[in-house]
Amino acid sequence: MRGMFTCGVLDVFMENSIRFDGAAGISAGATFGCNYKSHQPGRAVRYNMRYSRDPRYCSLRSLIKTGDLYGADFCYRAIPDELDPFDYEAFRTDPMEFYVGATDVRTGKPVYHLCKDAGETDMLWIRASASMPVVSRVVKVDGYELLDGGITDSVPFEYMESLGYDRNVIVLTQPEGYFKKKSSLSGLIRMFLGRYPKAAEAMENRYLMYNDQMRCIEERRISGMSLVIRPPEALGIKRTEKDPKELERVYRIGREEGNRRLPEVRAFLEAGL
Numbered sequence: 152m153r154g155m156f157t158c159g160v161l162d163v164f165m166e167n168s169i170r171f172d173g174a175a176g177i178s179a180g181a182t183f184g185c186n187y188k189s190h191q192p193g194r195a196v197r198y199n200m201r202y203s204r205d206p207r208y209c210s211l212r213s214l215i216k217t218g219d220l221y222g223a224d225f226c227y228r229a230i231p232d233e234l235d236p237f238d239y240e241a242f243r244t245d246p247m248e249f250y251v252g253a254t255d256v257r258t259g260k261p262v263y264h265l266c267k268d269a270g271e272t273d274m275l276w277i278r279a280s281a282s283m284p285v286v287s288r289v290v291k292v293d294g295y296e297l298l299d300g301g302i303t304d305s306v307p308f309e310y311m312e313s314l315g316y317d318r319n320v321i322v323l324t325q326p327e328g329y330f331k332k333k334s335s336l337s338g339l340i341r342m343f344l345g346r347y348p349k350a351a352e353a354m355e356n357r358y359l360m361y362n363d364q365m366r367c368i369e370e371r372r373i374s375g376m377s378l379v380i381r382p383p384e385a386l387g388i389k390r391t392e393k394d395p396k397e398l399e400r401v402y403r404i405g406r407e408e409g410n411r412r413l414p415e416v417r418a419f420l421e422a423g424l
Contacts, residue, residue, distance in 0.1 A: 152392040152401070153324035154179030155196060156382055159405020160322050162192040167413060169420070173248040173316050175263070175307040177300040180322075181251040181280035182226075185269065188249045189242040196402045198235040200395040209391055220286035220391065227274050242269045252300035252307050253279040256289055259349030261304035262297070284354060285343045296347075303353050305361045308368065308377065318423040320416060321368060323381040330365060331358035378419045380412055 157180060163169075165187065176184035183195040202208040207225040214220045231237035242249075249266045253276060266273040272292060279290035279297035290297045304310065308319050334340070337355050344351035353360075371377035388401050 154183050155398050155401040156324050156405035157322050158183050158195040159402040160409035161187050163409030165192040175250040177252045178281045181277045188245045189238040203393045218288040227278050251276050251280045253297040254302040256296050256347040256350035259353040319377045321379045326384050331361045333358050
């Protein structure tokens with residue numbers, strides 16, 4: 152739910168007609184970022200605040216009954232199709248390329264998908280990207296077995312660069328100077344990912360990958376190759392926060408930072424034309 156910060160930043164972008172040729176989302180960046188391509192500012196924070204305490208959305212009951220802490224049917228069908236409609240037509244016709252990344256649990260490597268219509272296949276990829284290990288089922292789509300993309304590629308800037316996007320605005324949800332430590336749950340991870348040793352190994356070494364990415368991002372920021380937006384301080388929100396006031400608080404921090412950096416974003420994009 153640190154992704155509420157990202158939602159605030161992106162809503163400011165949408166409200167100020169900031170558009171990109173391409174975008175990539177990982178985990179919450181995929182589930183919330185898709186609203187950027189569908190031109191729906193406010194939607195992600197709205198449905199999260201409305202349904203955060205609904206057991207169909209996120210609960211131990213859902214985990215026990217379905218194998219997913221975040222209920223797949225409720226999150227990826229009921230909400231977008233019925234309760235807070237997703238604009239599929241706007242998503243389909245918007246020219247921006249939108250990629251999501253997930254982890255191939257058999258190889259322990261990241262894989263990516265270009266979303267075109269937010270249909271069933273795209274939704275499976277978006278769900279896979281945000282399927283946290285231990286509390287989610289493996290998602291099977293396009294011949295892959297997938298879990299959270301953050302396991303192997305927390306910030307997909309290098310993938311975007313490989314596609315030719317050489318000037319990127321990177322939105323992070325941790326403050327400057329943050330580095331991950333090795334997880335103390337390695338035994339639990341090995342137990343739950345026993346069938347997928349490559350994924351278990353990637354999860355154990357995730358802190359190394361993440362910290363290396365932070366160093367690379369800082370190099371790009373200093374060189375002017377990328378513009379980095381991040382919270383001014385630790386957001387202090389739980390990973391699965393259910394308090395609507397807390398969700399709104401973090402969203403507001405994202406809006407404040409988005410507005411503060413807006414002139415800089417405009418100048419960065421204009422310089423790349």
